[in-house]
Amino acid sequence: MAEIIVVTSGKGGVGKTTTSASLSMGLALAGHKTAVIDFDIGLRNLDLIMNCERRVVFDFVNVIQGDATLNQALIKDKRSDNLFILPASQTKDKDALSKEGVEKVLGELTETFDYIICDSPAGIEQGAQMALYFADRAVVVTNPEVSSVRDSDRILGILQSKSRRAEQGLPPVKECLLLTRYEPERVEKGEMLSVEDVQEILAIDLLGVIPEDQAVLSASNEGNPVIMADSTPAGQAYQDAVKRFQGEEVEHRFLTAEKKGLLKRMFGG
Amino acid sequence: MNLKIAADFQSTFVIEISDPSPNQFAQALTKHLAQAPAMFEFATVILAPHDLVDLPDFIQQCRDQRLIPVGVRVDLLDDQSLAQQLADQAQAQGLRIYPPSRHQSRAEKRHGQTEQWGFQFVTRPVRSGQTIYAQEKHLVVMSQVSAGAEIMADGDIHVYGPLRGRALAGVRGRESSRIISQNLDAELLSVAGVYQVRDDMPQLQGAAQVRLQDEQLIFEHLNAD
Numbered sequence: 001m002a003e004i005i006v007v008t009s010g011k012g013g014v015g016k017t018t019t020s021a022s023l024s025m026g027l028a029l030a031g032h033k034t035a036v037i038d039f040d041i042g043l044r045n046l047d048l049i050m051n052c053e054r055r056v057v058f059d060f061v062n063v064i065q066g067d068a069t070l071n072q073a074l075i076k077d078k079r080s081d082n083l084f085i086l087p088a089s090q091t092k093d094k095d096a097l098s099k100e101g102v103e104k105v106l107g108e109l110t111e112t113f114d115y116i117i118c119d120s121p122a123g124i125e126q127g128a129q130m131a132l133y134f135a136d137r138a139v140v141v142t143n144p145e146v147s148s149v150r151d152s153d154r155i156l157g158i159l160q161s162k163s164r165r166a167e168q169g170l171p172p173v174k175e176c177l178l179l180t181r182y183e184p185e186r187v188e189k190g191e192m193l194s195v196e197d198v199q200e201i202l203a204i205d206l207l208g209v210i211p212e213d214q215a216v217l218s219a220s221n222e223g224n225p226v227i228m229a230d231s232t233p234a235g236q237a238y239q240d241a242v243k244r245f246q247g248e249e250v251e252h253r254f255l256t257a258e259k260k261g262l263l264k265r266m267f268g269g
Numbered sequence: 270m271n272l273k274i275a276a277d278f279q280s281t282f283v284i285e286i287s288d289p290s291p292n293q294f295a296q297a298l299t300k301h302l303a304q305a306p307a308m309f310e311f312a313t314v315i316l317a318p319h320d321l322v323d324l325p326d327f328i329q330q331c332r333d334q335r336l337i338p339v340g341v342r343v344d345l346l347d348d349q350s351l352a353q354q355l356a357d358q359a360q361a362q363g364l365r366i367y368p369p370s371r372h373q374s375r376a377e378k379r380h381g382q383t384e385q386w387g388f389q390f391v392t393r394p395v396r397s398g399q400t401i402y403a404q405e406k407h408l409v410v411m412s413q414v415s416a417g418a419e420i421m422a423d424g425d426i427h428v429y430g431p432l433r434g435r436a437l438a439g440v441r442g443r444e445s446s447r448i449i450s451q452n453l454d455a456e457l458l459s460v461a462g463v464y465q466v467r468d469d470m471p472q473l474q475g476a477a478q479v480r481l482q483d484e485q486l487i488f489e490h491l492n493a494d
Contacts, residue, residue: 124398150397153415157396201433203394203413 002110005117006135006173008159010151012122014143015180018216019238020119021049022227023139026242028083032114035074037105038088039131040121041097047087050077051223061089064101070108079228084113097130106134124158133164137174139207139245143181144193149201152177156202176207178241183212184257195255208241210234211254279313281339284331286318291326302334311335315367317342321351324358340365368441386424395420395434402440416456425449437464444481449491453477460486 007020017038024036037060038046047053052075058068063086070086077083086105089096109116120131132138138159142152159173160166166173179198186192195209213234219226227242229235233254240250286294302309314336316327324341331338341359343366346352356366389403391410397417401408407424410432414420418434425447426438432450439446439461446460453473457466460481476491 150417153397154417156394157399157415157418160393160396161399200431201415 002113002116003136004106004110004134005115005137005139006120006132007117007139007141008120008128008132008155009122009141009148010124010128010153010155011143011148014148015141015178015210015216016122017045017049017119018220018226019139019141019178019180019210020046020117021225022238023242023245024083024115024117025077025080025225026227026238027115027117027245028077028080030242030246031082033082033084033112034115034117035084035086035109035113036117036119037086038119039097039127040119041088041127042090042093043121044088044090046085046119047075049220049223050085050225052077052085052087053223056087059087059089060105061092061096063105064097070105079224095126097127099130099133102130103134124154128155129158129162132159132173133162135159135163135173136165137176139176139178140202140204141178141180142198142202144179144183144187144195144198146193149193149198153202156204176205176245177202178207178210180210181212182209182254184255188257195252206252207244208237209252209255210237210241281313281315282309282336283315283317283342285345286316286320286322286327289318289320289322291323291330294322294327295330298330298334302336309334309336311337313337313339315340315342317345317367318355319345321346321348321355324355324362328362328364338362338364340367342367344368389422391420394430397434422446435459438479439481447478447480449476449478451476453479453488458486 007016007023009016020036024034028034036046038044041061047056055075058073062068063070063073074084074086077085106116118131118135121127140152140155142148156175159175163173165171179195183192187194199206211233213232215229215232215234216226219229226234227238237254240253243250314331316338328338341355341364343352343356346355359366386406388409389406391401392412394412395401395410395414395418397415400419403422403424405423408420408422408426410420410428410430413430414428414432414434416433420426420434421437421440423439423441423443426436428450431452431454433454435457436448436455437459438448442461444461448458448460452475457464458479460479463481463484463486465486471488473488473490478489478491480487
């Protein structure tokens with residue numbers, strides 16, 4: 001029985017697709033059969049971040065409309081046998097996604113996969129609601145910035161009231177926070193919201209804190225989920241987050257500003 | 270069967286009746302409708318009499334003229350017992366009573382009735398964009414109320430956590446309503462329609478309450494020492 005996870009935020013550009021790519025890669029590398037689905041119909045990004053944009057033949061909408069089978073549309077990742085990507089349609093609109101169609105596709109995936117990750121589009125309208133509707137767990141991606149926090153709070157309210165679990169009176173969706181683009185130096189100067197500030201407002205469990213890292217942009221451009229960049233802070237933070245996601249207790253890193261010793265200051269850190 | 274229900278808004282006319290005589294009503298109604306027959310054709314109407322009337326008769330007269338009565342306003346009557354009779358008639362006819370609140374709170378003001386309202390409990394955080402309305406109850410929120418959320422009650426409001434959104438107590442006129450919170454940090458507060466926005470509120474840290482006194486909101490620390 002698969003767990004359906006939605007990666008959502010409300011606010012755009014905070015790191016949902018980056019997170020979906022790294023989370024799904026991390027789970028696949030840990031041995032779980034994982035599917036990651038792009039729910040952003042019309043603004044398809046996941047295939048670019050995962051480096052499979054040149055292998056897209058059929059997409060999510062094709063499967064829903066019966067033009068292709070799920071097997072024909074799923075793209076197997078070249079880096080892990082456990083990882084499959086279902087890209088979004090670039091040309092159709094989001095009205096092509098119907099609840100029944102999505103339910104059918106998820107139903108088919110649940111039979112053989114351990115984790116199904118739904119990469120949500122930004123916003124709170126139909127696309128985002130469709131992505132979160134069937135979720136068992138939610139990763140709410142937030143930047144330590146006031147409008148992102150407000151929008152995350154909004155999406156939490158929607159998860160509580162408009163998910164299938166809410167509508168059917170089932171145990172609620174398990175929510176957790178992933179704070180991204182964190183800069184401890186700015187937090188210490190008082191320029192940026194701290195983890196504690198954000199948690200005070202959102203009041204949900206903390207999955208992880210991903211530091212601001214230039215490696216994220218490079219990884220995007222290369223088409224390699226940043227979790228694979230072992231030597232980078234962002235990569236390591238994602239690895240920690242994936243472990244916590246599976247229930248392991250891992251201490252949070254990258255929360256305090258690095259104190260540069262004399263040598264580092266002289267020769268660059 | 271799949272039903273699809275959506276809100277459809279159209280104008281409803283309020284017919285203010287100053288003379289309780291059915292004959293007078295018939296004449297006046299005919300005259301008015303003749304001025305714009307198309308507009309009133311199957312229009313929904315609310316009857317607002319100044320005196321107790323024979324409601325079934327008035328309703329039938331409306332229907333004879335192809336008007337559709339949907340409600341009755343009872344607050345134009347000064348005599349509370351007559352207003353209650355009118356309300357009872359309206360209920361018997363299956364019509365909505367307008368405004369149910371003002372009718373109650375006027376009674377409350379004049380006769381000092383204390384309502385036997387219960388409590389509505391909310392145990393999860395109230396998130397931005399969510400609205401809670403405790404109708405004919407007091408509201409107790411056992412968690413935080415986020416900025417961008419709106420909580421309302423006919424009675425009092427208690428928040429066992431930070432109150433960062435909008436809170437409106439006594440929304441149907443109950444002036445004795447209070448808003449109490451462990452951490453009053455609201456965007457807007459209102460008691461019985463008298464409101465203040467954040468900018469105009471005094472700086473209060475910690476547990477505090479808001480109440481209405483002489484048409485003004487009073488902010489007080491709890492357990493002031």
